[in-house]
Amino acid sequence: MKYTVGVAMNPLDQLAGIAKTAEECGFSSIALPDSLFFMETQAADYPYTPDGSRMWNAETPWVDPLIAAAAMGAVTEKIEFYTQVLKLGSRNPVLLARQVGSVAALTNNRFGFGVGIGWAPEEFEWCGAPYKRRGARVDEMIDVLKLILGGGMVEYHGEFFDFDRLQMSPAPTKPVPFYVGGHTEVALKRAARVGDGWTSAMIKFDDLVGVIARLRELRAEYGRENEPFEIQTVCIDRFGKDGYAELEDAGVTDIITVPWVFDGIGFDAPLEAKQDSMRKFAEQYVN
Known part of the structure; x- marks a missing residue:
């Protein structure tokens, strides 16, 4: 079992210290969230809370996850980021x-690339991208990304994206793994078809078991059942040794955790308190 530290909504000046301590404690990865901006009013419900509200406000700190991965990678040697x-x-x-x-x-x-479509129409429209047919567009984006990151001179001629021969150097010397997020049927199909793993938002254990079973069915349909496949999860009702053993038995390969939450420490707590929580968690579960 892998254990990953989630750093959503943390002050930016703590990220380097969290990464170094996570590496020292034996965590395998840092999970980096993405949020472009906070719109004053939202046109769609946030899909991962019961009432559709967001768990953050206009003052909550976010950083571009690719920039964060590069910055945290510069102060560490072994821990991975996605x-x-x-x-x-x-x-x-x-x-x-x-x-x-560049990050790779x-x-x-x-570096692993966890990807999703995005839930907010404003993030599409205000950045100049169409919200309509977003799923088909993202499928094509994944094809384009994998093609270019594979190295060499490539070209692409699709419905949404079109370019003649180009090359980006240096290409990653190992394939960048793609982890596909989303709980819908179409998202699970995308993960099974093109992903190196599936990554969850907050989810209950019983729902997670159903998702894993469905992913197995879909991967078999696509002839990918014997390929390595990560199951990264934020399970909100299984904790401790027994809970983590249940998750492993269910097929989870990577538990995403926020150790300081278990100690009742808020996101704006001092770095030292969070480091103590990571050390305590690692002594109990990681090592």
Whole structure:
């Protein structure tokens, strides 16, 4: 079992210290969230809370996860980083390939790319991307990203994106793993078809078991059942040794945790308190 530290909504000046301590404690990864901006009014419900409200406000700190991965990678040597998840729909895949390839190079292949579509129409429209047909557009974006990141001279001629032969150097010396997020049927199909893993938002255990079973069915349909596949999860009702053992038995490979939450410490707490929580968690579960 892998254990990953989630750093959503943390002050930016703590990220380097959290990364160094997580590495010292034996955590395998840092999970980096993505939020472009806070719109005063939202046109759609946030899909992962009961009432559709957001768990953050206009003052909550966010940093671009790709920049954060490069910065945290510069002060560590072994720990890995992945976006959880970057919202593809509002981005341009050619520009994004440049960024992802750069992070992979700067971290010496310690970067995984967790991707989703994005839930907010404003993030699409205000960044110049269409909200309509966003799923089909994101499918094509993944194709473009994998093609460019694979290295060499490539071209692409699709419905949404079109370019003649180009090359971005240096290409990653190892394939960048793609972890696909989302709980809907179409998201699970996307993960099973093109992903190296599936990554969850907050989810209850019984729902998670159903998702994992469905992913197994879909991967078999796509002929990918024997390929390595990560299950990264934020399970909100299984904790401790027994709970984590249940998750492992269910097929989870990577538990995303926020250790200081278990100690009743808020996101704006001092770095030292969070480091103590990571050390305590690691002594109990990681090592």
